Amino acid sequence: MKKVIVLCICCLVSTFSLAAGSIASLENFVSQNNYSQAWQQAQQLAKANEGDPRFDYLYGLSALETGNYNQAVFALDRVTVNKPNAIRPRLELARAYLKINNDQAALREFREVLNLNPPATVRNNVNRYIQAIAKKSRDSKKWIIDSLVSLSAGYDSNANFGADNSVFDTPVFGQVFLKDESIKQESPFTEVRGQLNYRYITSDDQNWFVNTRLGHKHFQDASDFNLSDFSIQAGSIITAGKKQYQISLHHQMLQLGGESFSRSLGVESGMAYELEKDRIVGGTFRIENYDHQQQNLRDARRYEISGYYRFDTGDTHHRLDVLFGHEQPDNEAGKHHTHNGFGAGYTARHAWNATQVSFFNVQYQKRKHRATDPIYSDKREDDRLLVKVGHSMQLAKDLSAFADVGYIKNNSNLDIYTTDKAFVRGGIKYRF
The missing domain is CATH 1.25.40.10 (Tetratricopeptide repeat domain)
Incomplete structure (x- = not known):
């Protein structure tokens, strides 16, 4: 036997x-x-x-x-x-x-x-094929459009990212009493978002693009902090061998509580290089004018340099990011609102099978303000940590469900700015 x-x-x-x-x-x-x-x-x-x-x-x-x-x-x-x-x-x-x-x-x-977001060599091949398709028939096009709409609902423990307490002791003014809108407000919310992307292929190694984003978040118990945003980015991507170059203009508008909050307009350039299969390194440089619609002293010019490294291991996609930022105030009296910053992040996205994908994201930011805070007579320094995990499931060819949960903690040497928040969200996405 x-x-x-x-x-x-x-x-x-x-x-x-x-x-x-x-x-x-x-x-x-x-x-x-x-x-x-x-x-x-x-x-x-x-x-x-x-x-x-x-x-x-x-x-x-x-x-x-x-x-x-x-x-x-x-x-x-x-x-x-x-x-x-x-x-x-x-x-x-x-x-x-x-x-x-x-x-x-x-x-x-x-x-x-x-x-x-493929490597430069792959993007070049795709452009060449699309060019070939366009030449075959008058009905074939050298442009591609795709769009997405998402609906979600959730809960936010600190919708306005406000302070934990209403009373603080300060060295300049003594006890400071905060208004209700500056104190932490929790609320359930609903959110709708949409995006439309347009690409026009001009040659094997170049295409033009226009990307638009639109969203609105409604807080049931904190309507003063309902947030609407619109952004548009337009530019060109050029490939040369394993290198990929991009230059674009971008514009963003935010509304808070139904009133205009801020606008920004800037230019961005970047380059990516394919090291080897499934390994890409890249970086961007951005300059933008930030126009605060409610406080002129917050108007500033922003400079940002960032880099990333992304790679795949099996069914998991990894991305490492690093960022350096500098702000220059339009008015010297508003210098205490501006800061120099450093950030780092890591994202992992794992495909479990044909329909199930999970992700994990962690970010750290260090901000040092450039002038003395008028309330504390000291320069503000913040350390901010964000952790987020989520999962999505394909329900049909163009329809998916998603859920995510996150936590943000901001520690500051000035206690009035120390706060945190937790949030959870679930919804559906549909691609056109």
Whole structure:
């Protein structure tokens, strides 16, 4: 009996080893561009391995390169369902759609690739394909539009990010009593947001874009702090080999409690470089004029330098950010409102399966104000920490549900500015 069990175990181990070895051999054929041999082997392995994203990708690519386009579409589509953030399979799926003359489906996949913020070399390839599609027919377009609408509801423990207490002792004025609107106010809220992105492909290595964002958050128990925002960014992206350059103008308007709160107008330039597969480093430089609509002393010119490094490990996407900022007041009397700042952050996004994605984000900011606070006769220094986790679930092709929870803590050497808040939110998103 023991011999039979041992024999069965050996057979199972041999079977698994053979399957793994066969897929490795298939991968070797593909890496050598020996697609004819790869396609023959892929067909033999299909029955036992269909549904495995690694195999489906190799099968689909082999089918595509040997002229079996319908089989390529089916296999590569399975990969994009199971690995929605994988760029290469989606690119190959778009190519397969082109081969069967389904240009609209190909454009849809190219749009998804651009939404994933691909490396410069990939963006260049996408632009070239879109150019080729546009030349085939008058009905084909060199522009891409995508949009998104989200509805959500939640709870905020400190809607106005106000102080914990109403009375503070200060060295200049003694006891200070805060107005109600300056004290922490908790409230449930509802929020609606929308975005519209437009891209126009002018050549293989250049495209123009216009991105717009619009949102409104309504606090049920703190309506004075209802927040509306609108932003627009327009510019151009140029690729050169593994390098990607971007320059753009941006404008933002905020309303608080139904009244104009602030406006900003600026210019931004950036560069990204593809170090190797799935590893990109980049940076941006931004200058903007900040116009506070309610207090002229807060008007300032802002300068910001930031950098990032993003990479993938398996099904997890990582991003590290660092930021340095400086503010120059328009009026010297408002210098105490401006600050020099430093920030760092980390984001991880993990795809559990075809429909479930989770994320984790942590940010730290250090702000040192540039002049003495008139109430405390001391320069304000803040340390702010934000932690946020969330999860999204695909309900249908263009519909998803999401939920997130977060916490923000602001510590200050001036106790009137020390506060914190927690928030939770859930909602749905629909992409057009």
